[in-house]
Amino acid sequence: MRASAGAEGAHGQATSASTNLRRATGRGPVTGKAVGPEQLGSGSVTQHPIGVHVGPGLTEDGELDDGGPLARAAEMDADGVQVFLADPQGWKAPKPRPDTADLRDGDVMVVVHAPYVLNVATTNNRIRIPSRKLLGQHAAAAGAIGARGMVVHGGHVLAKDDPAVGFDNWRKTFARQAEDGGFAVPLLIENTAGGGNAMARDLETIARLWEAVGEFGAGFVLDTCHAWAAGWDLATAVADVRAVTGRVDLVHLNNSRDPHGSSRDRHAPLAGGEIPTELLVEVARAADCPVVLETPGDAAAHAEEISLLRTALGG
Numbered sequence: 303m304r305a306s307a308g309a310e311g312a313h314g315q316a317t318s319a320s321t322n323l324r325r326a327t328g329r330g331p332v333t334g335k336a337v338g339p340e341q342l343g344s345g346s347v348t349q350h351p352i353g354v355h356v357g358p359g360l361t362e363d364g365e366l367d368d369g370g371p372l373a374r375a376a377e378m379d380a381d382g383v384q385v386f387l388a389d390p391q392g393w394k395a396p397k398p399r400p401d402t403a404d405l406r407d408g409d410v411m412v413v414v415h416a417p418y419v420l421n422v423a424t425t426n427n428r429i430r431i432p433s434r435k436l437l438g439q440h441a442a443a444a445g446a447i448g449a450r451g452m453v454v455h456g457g458h459v460l461a462k463d464d465p466a467v468g469f470d471n472w473r474k475t476f477a478r479q480a481e482d483g484g485f486a487v488p489l490l491i492e493n494t495a496g497g498g499n500a501m502a503r504d505l506e507t508i509a510r511l512w513e514a515v516g517e518f519g520a521g522f523v524l525d526t527c528h529a530w531a532a533g534w535d536l537a538t539a540v541a542d543v544r545a546v547t548g549r550v551d552l553v554h555l556n557n558s559r560d561p562h563g564s565s566r567d568r569h570a571p572l573a574g575g576e577i578p579t580e581l582l583v584e585v586a587r588a589a590d591c592p593v594v595l596e597t598p599g600d601a602a603a604h605a606e607e608i609s610l611l612r613t614a615l616g617g
């Protein structure tokens with residue numbers, strides 16, 4: 303379930319994903335102004351906000367679960383949270399949250415992760431059409447809580463399909479939403495670990511995907527566990543992605559329980575998996591953007607990982 307869930311938020315709709323993700327990402331006061339590297343000396347903004355995936359943070363009745371996501375962030379001293387707005391394995395539209403105002407108005411970076419079930423690339427109308435609808439609904443709800451963006455997996459087409467149809471389905475997803483004023487928050491497309499005919503597993507398909515969606519300002523999420531599973535060289539992953547997308551907007555910094563190239567998606571703690579921890583730190587450093595941990599472990603373990611990263615990144 304932690305497989306990958308992430309989304310960042312953004313307040314506006316026309317702004318680029320990266321602008322929004324970089325904005326006021328620190329633990330200090332939110333100024334409402336865009337935060338650029340030149341402001342890093344202010345002491346109120348963290349250059350590399352580190353968030354943790356916390357799930358929906360709600361009980362089945364829609365109440366805050368033990369204080370909800372913001373309580374989790376405080377517990378772990380995290381700069382941000384990544385949340386689901388509904389069951390990630392379901393097709394339900396999000397409901398209003400009791401912590402909407404606190405998430406929207408606070409200084410904790412909020413990223414939303416779209417449900418896993420959606421697949422806007424597929425040639426199957428009975429999946430693709432509800433997927434587009436669900437994506438729009440979740441993006442609107444992400445906007446309501448001030449999320450800086452919404453993470454969505456690249457999806458896939460069937461083995462018998464021409465991948466070109468999947469890339470074009472992605473293009474249509476953005477183009478049709480643009481006719482309705484665009485998504486309420488930037489969409490951040492995440493690389494995936496495995497699967498045949500996946501849209502965002504390998505660099506060459508990501509390049510083709512970006513030919514289809516780049517013009518719409520799509521953002522990119524680099525998941526280190528997925529990249530490792532897909533056999534990428536993590537030492538050059540950030541540069542390799544930037545060469546085809548021009549951007550990395552968010553890193554899902556996860557270790558892996560499986561060997562390089564396994565195509566398996568089992569996350570491990572930062573210092574407890576097959577990927578050397580220093581290599582993970584190098585990815586975060588090279589990406590120079592917000593990070594979300596989707597690692598297993600309790601609040602104390604996450605607090606330790608955040609502390610390790612802050613120290614390593616000099617933040």
Ligand SMILES: [Zn+2]
Pocket residue numbers: 305306307308492525554596
């Ligand atoms: Zn992920």
